Amino acid sequence: MVVYLNWEKYEAFVKDVFMAYGVPEEDAEICTDVLLDADWKGIDSHGANRLRPIYIKRIKAGIQSATTDWKVVKETPTTAVIDGADGMGQVVSYHAMKLAIKKAKEYGMGMVVVRNSTHYGVAGYYTDMAAKEGCIGASGTNARPSIAPTHSVEPKLGTNPFSWAMPTDEEFPFSFDAATSIIQRGYIELWDRDGRKAPAGTVVGADGGPMTEPSEILPALVKGEAALAPLGGIGEDLGGYKGYDFATIVEILSAAPQAGNFLSMLSGLDEEGKPTAKYHLGHFFIAIDTEAFVGRESFEKTAGEIVRELRAAKKAPGSDRIYTAGEKEHEARQERAKTGLPVNKSVQEDLIWLRDDAGLTQYKFDFEE
């Protein structure tokens, strides 16, 4: 059963959890802010559900460090390479985008790449940081292999999100944050629970054809006998090579400017095939100051007019609304401000487990029996 958490209490709890496992307070605030950004936006695949199985589990397993001794290893007026020292991906990424924005404010543009990092949360958190400062923001990261190249059945590329945000004259920016695959694994788990099929074309099987049965897809993905299809689907008919190319662009931008790991190196398995290896992920962060062109106000007005004209386009019969990127997330934020954060049974169990494991006895949850 879904219950609704009080935001203030949940936020304090998440921060205390990070600190309990060794994350310094200032860093714990960043990690909390990134995690809650997904919760607020309704991106339930990257919020509360990730706290235990991704971040805390990996800290406990020694795959990533709770402290983040990041340092700039090369810098020019507009660019920098930062080493994330296998710490918290969110922390180094926050500082990386901060630096990119600072450079953009000074020189017009900034691009910072990060090496030796870990899972950085929702890409849109960082691009939104740029948009809030009147900058165009772009970011991406590589990840564990899961997308098969066009004409291949082997998971090679990560779901490699390519996020872009642009300031507008509205209350919220144009904010695009999506994997370059059609779907992510989390959807398949959801469909499995709900007894639904995966749309044909989202997952490619070992025979090169579509797989649609979630109960068959999930074990096949684990064994590498199925892979996610890139945006555009399997083969070339619906432009699958374009999604594959976008995933490759993100892979190159994430790894090549910092001489980092890529593709199969990111499997998370050590030489003996055990899931204990450090990830050494790479990310990139770009900020471009709109003030450096015709000015922020003018940019925001044009961008706003574009999204408004798109929303006002003629609707398909049976569709009652046309959205632009970031709009659904903006509405989720408003809705959830009223309701609190909805969490399902599995997340409730995670929170209790974390409370007990971390010894945060001051917290009691309404949903406890």
Place this chain on the structure above:
Amino acid sequence: MVVYLNWEKYEAFVKDVFMAYGVPEEDAEICTDVLLDADWKGIDSHGANRLRPIYIKRIKAGIQSATTDWKVVKETPTTAVIDGADGMGQVVSYHAMKLAIKKAKEYGMGMVVVRNSTHYGVAGYYTDMAAKEGCIGASGTNARPSIAPTHSVEPKLGTNPFSWAMPTDEEFPFSFDAATSIIQRGYIELWDRDGRKAPAGTVVGADGGPMTEPSEILPALVKGEAALAPLGGIGEDLGGYKGYDFATIVEILSAAPQAGNFLSMLSGLDEEGKPTAKYHLGHFFIAIDTEAFVGRESFEKTAGEIVRELRAAKKAPGSDRIYTAGEKEHEARQERAKTGLPVNKSVQEDLIWLRDDAGLTQYKFDFEE
């Protein structure tokens, strides 16, 4: 019947055609180089077939000017806004990317946007310019409305290409140049001639469903009663909103930094609905110097290793090869160096028409009767 043209003679002819209609010699060389880039790469939708119906027709109709009095209207260390003065899009775009590269070489990054421009040819020409100089290149342009937003049936966004090129340690760069729709109109014309159907999901009809019959699609597109689907297809099932968002990113980057025209303003129709209006297209050009990170050689090595690992992935049964972006174009170039440029009957007629209209009596074609 397809005939093969001698490259040297064809190149000289194209340049003479541009000059005959008033394009200054230096500019005619750029226009020729951009047009032939498509011909060499096998992108037959953007090469010889475009010379008469796009460029020369528009110059003759006064929609664009043969001379290009471009000027920089704003500049910072890394950015610039250029006015294209309704001249040749290729000319202002060439100079815009040149300037972006110059800024990248000096400051690490450069971004130049262009206003009041016209059709700029293949986007990949400009990003390849960056890659040849050891820079990451990105470019895009807005265009006449043809893509319907997700949940809409109205053509709103241009096919808005989003091109990226990266230098590698191979003979040719990673070079991605594609529309953010699944297909372009040219494909439908081709399928119509060949008696083939359009794959379901590439074109959306007024009822919100797929159209597959080219002979019905073509008149419907003209009347605005059909639209191209974004990459990812119709609706949200296969991620169509992601392609729609990429098209929107290109629309915003093309128009907002230069306060330019966008969406329905780019229909090419004047107030009375006549196809005589100037386009006032916008483009953007980004160059990022790989030397500003861990160094060009290192970048190229990593990028090269990524594309090689992708090509070596396990093939789908029945597929005999996995390509990376730019590879097919590289091979077309090698093949066409041997064969000459293949041109069909319709292009042959165009060339004869242009020769006669321009009075270039010194040219005789082998295919003339």
